[in-house]
Amino acid sequence: MQKIKIGLATALMAFALGSCKTYQQGYGKNNTDVDLLEKADWKIDTLRKDVIWYQYSSTTNPEFANQNVNVVSFNPKAKLGYAVLAYEKEKDSLSVFASKIPGALAGINATYFIEKKDSADYMHLRLKGKDLQQVKVPKSSIYWWKHQGMMTFNNEGTQFDIQFSPENFASVKSENIITGAPMLVDDYKPVGLTFADTSGLKLDLKKLHYEHYLKHQGVRHPRTAVAVTKTGKLLLITVDGRNAAAKGMSAKELTQFLVRYFNPKSAMNIDGGGSTMMWIKGQVPNGIVNYPTDNKKFDHYGQRKVETALLIK
Known part of the structure; x- marks a missing residue:
């Protein structure tokens, strides 16, 4: 297993925002960096002084009923721990990834698969300055957005x-990069509201290729995301789905949810669906606290084997 401690650099790129004003009101740059802006429907557990676990569940919330969301907030400025990105070409479950990281406290699955026959090199992965995977797909590819x-x-x-990815990743000076999609929040702008907004479209999404961005991101699925707050905290996020008790979210809904409850400076969707998993040390039966869907049951056993995991030590 390759693993590294992690942190970040800069990148560029503009994106059309559309009509996003509604969700920017009251959530400007000057707000105090408080993890949770509304506490109704949430449970809060302190895993360590710098690591807080938030659990959302509601059947009555008018905007987010029948959703089950887990968020871990990590504050590196407390200098009590650090984040680790682990990668294995031979895939494994998140709980196994965590067992191989001494001192791991919490974690999620990370980015889309690198070693996938039909991926056509749509992801970029750089660890310790070495580019293990580089984007090669043309803009005409079904995977252009990923x-x-x-x-x-x-x-x-x-x-x-x-941040938004650049045209050329060689321009990025950071030692470590993982890509994902879509961007949900960029410098407090809720860009995810318009990326795959299917409202009003006269289109049969069922007829689209599964990887078409409108079908992939415009409907409800389990989701995994990462976010960064104004003061540099890292948020690890999972949204359960494909169940009556946890319906999942579209990219638009996830953007709305994160802006309403956490107001991150930036946020990005990563690999979701059956890959969505969150692990917390000591939680029974296996540390998995969300409801993975690969076994078609609403329990903690349906883990999918993945290639990358993002953990807090």
């Missing part, structure tokens, strides 16, 4: 940033 955003990070695992 590296829209990037998370860059330092080797110490204490500095994180999320």
Whole structure:
């Protein structure tokens, strides 16, 4: 297993925002960096002084009923721990990834698969300055959108940033990069509201290729995401789905949810669906606290084997 401590650099790129004003009101840059803006429907557990676990569940919330969301907030400025990105070409479950990281406290699955026959090199993965995977797909590819955003990070695992990916990743000076998509929040702008907004479209999404961005991101699925707050905290996020008790979210809904409850400076969707998993040390039966769907049951056993995991030590 390759593993590194992680942190971030900078990148560029503009994106059309559309009509996003509604969700920017009251959530400007000058707000105090408080993890949770509304506490109704949430449970809060302190795993360590610098690591807080938030659990959302509601059947009555008018905007987010029948959703089950887990968020871990990590504050590197407390200097009590750091983040680790682990990669294995031979895939494994998140709980196994965590067992191989001494001192791991919490974690999620990370980015889309690198070693996938039909991926056509749509992801960029750089660890300790070495590019293990480079984007090669043309803009005409069905996968064009899947590296829209990037998370860059330092080797110490204490500095994180999320921005739009550049045209050329060679321009990024950071030692470490993972890409994902879509961008949900960019410098407090809720860009995810318009990326795959299917409202009003006269289109049969069922007829689209599964990887078409409108079908992939415009409907409800389990989701995994990462976010960075104004003061540099890292948020690890999972949204359960494909169940009556946890319906999942579209990219638009996830953007709305994160802006309403956490107001991150930046946020990016990463690999979701059956890959969505969150692990917390000591939680029974296996540390998995969300409801993975690969076994078609609403329990903690349906883990999918993945290639990358993002953990807090």
